[in-house]
Amino acid sequence: MREENQNQGDLKLKQESIGIGKDSASTGAVSRGKSEKLAALSSSDNTSALQAVILERKLKYQEKPENAEPKTEVKHARLGGDKKLSFRRRFTNNAIGASMWLCGLLVLAILVSIGYELISRGVGIISPYFLSVSMKGVYGGMQAGGIYHAMVGTLLITLVAAVISVPLGLLVAIYLTEYAGNTKFAKLTTTLVDVMTGIPSIVAGLFAAALFTIVIGPAYRSGLMGAVALSVLMIPLVVRSAAEMLRLVPNDLREASYALGVPKWRTVVS
Numbered sequence: 192m193r194e195e196n197q198n199q200g201d202l203k204l205k206q207e208s209i210g211i212g213k214d215s216a217s218t219g220a221v222s223r224g225k226s227e228k229l230a231a232l233s234s235s236d237n238t239s240a241l242q243a244v245i246l247e248r249k250l251k252y253q254e255k256p257e258n259a260e261p262k263t264e265v266k267h268a269r270l271g272g273d274k275k276l277s278f279r280r281r282f283t284n285n286a287i288g289a290s291m292w293l294c295g296l297l298v299l300a301i302l303v304s305i306g307y308e309l310i311s312r313g314v315g316i317i318s319p320y321f322l323s324v325s326m327k328g329v330y331g332g333m334q335a336g337g338i339y340h341a342m343v344g345t346l347l348i349t350l351v352a353a354v355i356s357v358p359l360g361l362l363v364a365i366y367l368t369e370y371a372g373n374t375k376f377a378k379l380t381t382t383l384v385d386v387m388t389g390i391p392s393i394v395a396g397l398f399a400a401a402l403f404t405i406v407i408g409p410a411y412r413s414g415l416m417g418a419v420a421l422s423v424l425m426i427p428l429v430v431r432s433a434a435e436m437l438r439l440v441p442n443d444l445r446e447a448s449y450a451l452g453v454p455k456w457r458t459v460v461s
Contacts, residue, residue: 344414351418352425359422360429367430368437369459387427395423 325340363380371377399420403411448458 348414348417348421351415352421355418355422356425356429360426361433363426363430364433364437365459368434369455384427384430387423388431390424392420392424395420398423 321337322342323339324335324337326336327340329336363384367377367380371380396417399416402419403413403416445458448461449455453461
């Protein structure tokens with residue numbers, strides 16, 4: 192017991208001699224001086240190797256200040272790296288940036304001017320009469336009539352185009368995703384759908400006009416021609432949208448349905 196107490200007392204005195212147990216403000220010695228003291232302490236007769244290891248770990252712990260955060264230097268990326276840009280490159284860069292801003296402001300000014308003209312000239316015209324009367328019997332510069340026929344015609348043409356394009360597009364999408372596989376006909380159909388996606392509206396209108404002129408006659412005029420032209424533009428959009436939605440359905444659901452004995456057509460419909 193006396194030897195243990197003496198050893199502990201010696202260890203405490205040696206810890207105090209190298210600065211262990213003091214606060215962080217008073218322990219600001221460099222690691223080199225502490226390592227020299229530690230080497231001298233470990234080479235003495237009264238300090239064992241285990242005590243030297245304990246002292247070394249306590250020294251390492253005290254070297255790290257509390258709540259210390261690593262300092263990171265934030266460097267902002269610059270065009271061309273750290274090297275300074277030449278006058279020509281800086282001038283070109285600034286000129287291109289200024290032209291982009293100018294183009295954006297120009298487009299915004301045009302949009303604002305169009306909106307201002309529409310609102311300033313249209314506010315005084317919109318009335319219940321303007322919305323409920325058609326242009327039937329109105330000629331030339333007569334201050335009469337309204338847009339009733341235009342609203343009704345737009346709704347009817349859109350409805351007829353949806354009736355034509357939605358069922359046809361859904362059937363094509365189901366065929367491509369559920370039945371066709373990787374056949375040549377499926378690839379040809381997919382290519383045609385992609386080509387139809389980029390058809391201009393004027394081409395679709397000319398196709399509808401030529402179709403009705405050949406089938407019925409050149410004197411035929413009807414909103415059905417506009418509905419057919421609009422359906423030509425709608426069909427590829429419906430096909431691609433429906434096909435993407437069907438591809439999102441996991442195959443596990445299909446396999447589970449087939450395992451229960453459900454027919455394929457009912458699985459596709461469900």
